[in-house]
Amino acid sequence: xxxxxxxxxxxxxxxxxxxxxxxxxxxxxxxxxxxxxxxxxxxxxxxxxxxxxxxxxxxxxxxxxxxxxxxxxxxxxxxxxxxxxxxxxxxxxxxxxxxxxxxxxxxxxxxxxxxxxxxxxxxxxxxxxxxxxxxxxxxxxxxxxxxxxxxxxxxxxxxxxxxxxxxxxxxxxxxxxxxxxxxxxxxxxxxxxxxxxxxxxxxxxxxxxxxxxxxxxxxxxxxxxx
Numbered sequence: 001x002x003x004x005x006x007x008x009x010x011x012x013x014x015x016x017x018x019x020x021x022x023x024x025x026x027x028x029x030x031x032x033x034x035x036x037x038x039x040x041x042x043x044x045x046x047x048x049x050x051x052x053x054x055x056x057x058x059x060x061x062x063x064x065x066x067x068x069x070x071x072x073x074x075x076x077x078x079x080x081x082x083x084x085x086x087x088x089x090x091x092x093x094x095x096x097x098x099x100x101x102x103x104x105x106x107x108x109x110x111x112x113x114x115x116x117x118x119x120x121x122x123x124x125x126x127x128x129x130x131x132x133x134x135x136x137x138x139x140x141x142x143x144x145x146x147x148x149x150x151x152x153x154x155x156x157x158x159x160x161x162x163x164x165x166x167x168x169x170x171x172x173x174x175x176x177x178x179x180x181x182x183x184x185x186x187x188x189x190x191x192x193x194x195x196x197x198x199x200x201x202x203x204x205x206x207x208x209x210x211x212x213x214x215x216x217x218x219x220x221x222x223x224x225x226x
Contacts, residue, residue: 002058002073003027006215007044011177012054013215015069018173020207020214022077028214067102070170082170090165093156097163097171105149105178112142150182150192157194161201168205176202 004019004026006012019026031044045051048064055064056072063069074083084091115134119127156163163171179195182188188195202208 001025001027002056003029005029005031005044005047005053005055005057007031007053008033008215010053011066013211014066014173014177015054015056015073016215017176017208017211018070018073018082018170020211021082021168021173021205022073022080024073024077030216067098067174070098070174074170081167082164082173084165084169090160090167090169093160094164094169094171097156098169098174100149101171101174101178104145105175108142108145108149109178109181112138146182146187150187150195153179154192154194157198161198163198172198172202 002019002024004012004015006016006028008030016028044053047057047062048055049062050064052064054066054069055062056069057063058072063072071083074080084094115137119131119134153163160166162168163175179199183199
């Protein structure tokens with residue numbers, strides 16, 4: 001049976017939600033982060049192919065990377081509507097957002113997170129220099145790119161209720177972690193009503209609520225710790 005190795009406060013929440021949406025049979029093994037370092041415990045790192053979250057095991061197979069896992073799981077549920085078929089009206093929309101999630105949005109957020117970590121962990125006397133340098137990088141690179149992604153998301157959600165189109169899709173699941181991370185940083189409030197509406201629709205889904213209950217956390221919290 002498929003086992004989701006679920007690290008708290010991590011990207012593996014996406015796989016947990018996916019499995020609940022599908023009504024799939026699976027085992028859930030939950031790992032807690034080290035209370036001091038906030039990194040994954042040693043047994044998790046030793047088992048994960050990359051030492052990162054998420055990963056699944058299924059018999060002899062051990063697989064990492066969120067979108068690879070999503071595709072693998074959906075291959076076992078060919079009747080699911082979460083992945084529009086080739087030729088479907090929402091196919092291109094799904095493909096764009098499914099791949100934009102890790103390739104564009106997550107990458108930019110990770111860069112921003114790394115700069116924050118460097119700034120906060122720098123020696124006290126050096127922090128003003130880091131802050132000034134990173135401020136320029138954010139203004140020139142991070143903020144404009146995030147704005148373009150969020151603007152497109154706002155426009156697309158004005159045309160259809162889900163990133164997957166008229167129905168919830170795997171692209172919505174792929175995006176959920178990064179978008180909650182952005183919301184935690186007040187990226188949308190008062191500026192992106194269509195994105196805010198998407199959060200409302202997500203949180204009304206029974207499968208999402210079940211995933212949160214199994215996760216055991218009141219909110220999805222963005223963490224760069226591995």
